[in-house]
Amino acid sequence: MDETKNVKNVQNKILEVMKYIDRLCRSKGITYYIMGGTALGAVRHGGFIPWDDDLDIFMTPDQYVKFKKVFEQVNSEQFILQEWKTTPNYLEYAKVRMNGTTFIEESFKDRKDLHQGIYVDIMILHKVPNNKVIQKLVYYESKFVTLYALSQRKWKAKSKSQKIALKILKIMPCKLMANVCYKRIYKYDRMKNGYKYCYWITPAKFRNGLFDASFFDAPVDIVFEDTKLLGSEKIQEYLEYRYGDYMKLPSKEEQKAAVHAMIYDTQKNYTEYIK
DSSP states (O other): OOHHHHHHHHHHHHHHHHHHHHHHHHHHTOOOEEOHHHHHHHHHHSSSOTTOOOOEEEEOHHHHHHHHHHHHHHOOSSEEEEETTTSTTOOSEEEEEETTOEEEEGGGTTOTTSOOSOEEEEEEOEEEESOHHHHHHHHHHHHHHHHHHHHTTTOOOSSHHHHHHHHHHHHSOOHHHHHHHHHHHTTTTTOOSSEEEEOOSSSOOTGGGEEOGGGGSSOEEEEETTEEEEEOTTHHHHHHHHHSSTTSOOOHHHHHHTOOEEEEESSSOGGGTOO
């Protein structure tokens, strides 16, 4: 199979999911921002990074609550909302998945309880005070939550320290502590000034997950493939901060590492592959 064509087919389906999200958000004035590699692809390639197989957006907690309500009211038969509050051992983000498709990742290949259709990620963007001590505390709490979730599923550690941490977390009663950390991560979201935004429920290091609040003022339309999506008015500043020389193409090895799925299928439901 021509892998390039296969990825393009998946991208087309992902874009269908995103267009649905965008329609819902615009109909109710809900704010989101394309982020990470999606923002990079929009600026550098006019859409998807050619070898990438996902699409990510940011929402703040209040905007996500509004989105969830609208999504459930519409109750589409084509899409489902998969979120951390209702899915065991899941990290703090949501996915809008398309029924009748397959997108199976290595760490979820044995999860029969998990919908594994093609998706768009919704990452939750939190506020944190302009105080380095508090920022570091929230950062380490976020990392604890991340590692706890990963310890509960078959995730392959990438370093010796991660392997040790995962082994400890598997045998310790950490669920209560993880829940406490979750609540603390939301502690500063009502702040009106004197804050930055953060997203550390990922492998992101401290600096890469901490953003100037001005990056996420009122969003603007950004051209993405054959449509327009919402993004930061300071998208180039955001990309320079996040990636440095963001116009430089990565190596072939780095391009291969960006692929998330081990099995794609735009025509068959994931249940055909997970028995």
